[in-house]
Amino acid sequence: MEIDYSLNPIGFVRSPLKEPAEAPMQGNEGAPAARLELKQPFAAALSGLAVGDEIIVITWFHHARRETLQVHPRDDTTRPLTGVFATRSPGRPNPLGLHPVTILAIDGSSIKVGPLEAIDGTPVVDIKPALE
Amino acid sequence: MEIDYSLNPIGFVRSPLKEPAEAPMQGNEGAPAARLELKQPFAAALSGLAVGDEIIVITWFHHARRETLQVHPRDDTTRPLTGVFATRSPGRPNPLGLHPVTILAIDGSSIKVGPLEAIDGTPVVDIKPALE
Numbered sequence: 001m002e003i004d005y006s007l008n009p010i011g012f013v014r015s016p017l018k019e020p021a022e023a024p025m026q027g028n029e030g031a032p033a034a035r036l037e038l039k040q041p042f043a044a045a046l047s048g049l050a051v052g053d054e055i056i057v058i059t060w061f062h063h064a065r066r067e068t069l070q071v072h073p074r075d076d077t078t079r080p081l082t083g084v085f086a087t088r089s090p091g092r093p094n095p096l097g098l099h100p101v102t103i104l105a106i107d108g109s110s111i112k113v114g115p116l117e118a119i120d121g122t123p124v125v126d127i128k129p130a131l132e
Numbered sequence: 133m134e135i136d137y138s139l140n141p142i143g144f145v146r147s148p149l150k151e152p153a154e155a156p157m158q159g160n161e162g163a164p165a166a167r168l169e170l171k172q173p174f175a176a177a178l179s180g181l182a183v184g185d186e187i188i189v190i191t192w193f194h195h196a197r198r199e200t201l202q203v204h205p206r207d208d209t210t211r212p213l214t215g216v217f218a219t220r221s222p223g224r225p226n227p228l229g230l231h232p233v234t235i236l237a238i239d240g241s242s243i244k245v246g247p248l249e250a251i252d253g254t255p256v257v258d259i260k261p262a263l264e
Binding site for chain 2: 003005006007008009010028041042044045046047048049053055056058060062066069070081082083084085086087088092093094096098100123125126127128129131132
């Protein structure tokens with residue numbers, strides 16, 4: 001069986017953060033609220049979600065270097081090189097981002113969530129309930 | 133900028149679970165331990181991980197129907213149709229699976245983890261530290 005490994009973005013982040021340098025490393029480090037503007041057909045896939053729900057947004061770090069296998073955690077060169085699977089480095093073989101956020105508003109196919117450190121234009125590939 | 137949306141599997145699940153019908157719906161519902169057999173170059177990306185660490189394994193549900201937008205939660209038709217983004221349904225536009233597991237052993241590019249409900253042969257696309 002030939003497996004299809006292509007992601008189709010369900011929408012994009014709309015955020016006041018415009019450049020990677022502006023973004024905190026984690027959402028809980030002062031990130032703002034942002035909107036997830038989903039493509040219209042995916043509004044149906046949001047039913048059952050409500051304001052106040054904790055969800056995990058999965059993004060695709062489209063600026064990331066996929067060749068990266070080891071990094072200095074938090075770009076601190078005094079810390080030893082560490083495998084990317086032990087870190088949240090955006091540079092990694094498949095640059096998926098996991099973002100635990102709270103739903104602040106839902107309007108059709110647009111969801112306001114926060115705090116979210118992903119920058120404006122980041123592709124969104126999935127939304128899931130928070131892990132228990 | 134043309135964005136590359138293709139996942140490259142970093143390895144595959146090796147599990148005693150061979151068919152979807154055998155697999156519990158969630159790892160904490162009686163799933164067994166399993167091995168993640170990573171491709172050799174990715175061993176370097178594991179450095180810093182240790183036995184006992186809690187990680188999130190991200191898989192690609194290669195059997196899933198990507199057209200699915202709503203499901204009856206837990207296949208219980210007495211429950212109302214719910215958007216897949218409010219559920220852990222494997223059928224969803226981008227069939228990514230998030231699996232919180234504990235590392236039981238590490239041997240080169242092979243990691244034993246558990247409990248894991250993903251079946252044998254499931255592609256693994258990323259490994260991350262547990263969400264705080």
